[in-house]
Amino acid sequence: MRLHHSRLSEKEQRHYAAIEAQKLGHGGKRYMVRLLGISTRTLYKGITELLDESKYGEIPIGKQRRPGGGRKKIAKTLI
Numbered sequence: 001m002r003l004h005h006s007r008l009s010e011k012e013q014r015h016y017a018a019i020e021a022q023k024l025g026h027g028g029k030r031y032m033v034r035l036l037g038i039s040t041r042t043l044y045k046g047i048t049e050l051l052d053e054s055k056y057g058e059i060p061i062g063k064q065r066r067p068g069g070g071r072k073k074i075a076k077t078l079i
Contacts, residue, residue, distance in 0.1 A: 005036050011059060013038070014046030022047070 001020070005013055017036055021028040021043060033040050049055045059065065 002036060011063075011065075014042055015050055016046075017043050018046030018050050 005016055008016055013036075017032050017038055021032040024031060029040070029043055032038070033043055049059070
């Protein structure tokens with residue numbers, strides 16, 4: 001599981017962890033967080049994206065994050 005998870009893109013990693021945690025049921029979230037070494041915030045973000053179609057649709061095809069996500073340009077942070 002860890003090997004497969006490590007080879008996925010950032011978005012796919014969130015979704016994979018969320019799907020596996022939901023399949024496991026009670027205690028699945030905690031188990032997946034520990035097994036894959038991800039934060040609970042990342043896991044819950046993946047669950048939210050999968051359950052809420054509007055959030056899932058906000059991520060453009062071929063991208064990892066919604067527009068505006070990620071690190072900001074240094075020129076914009078200094079102004």
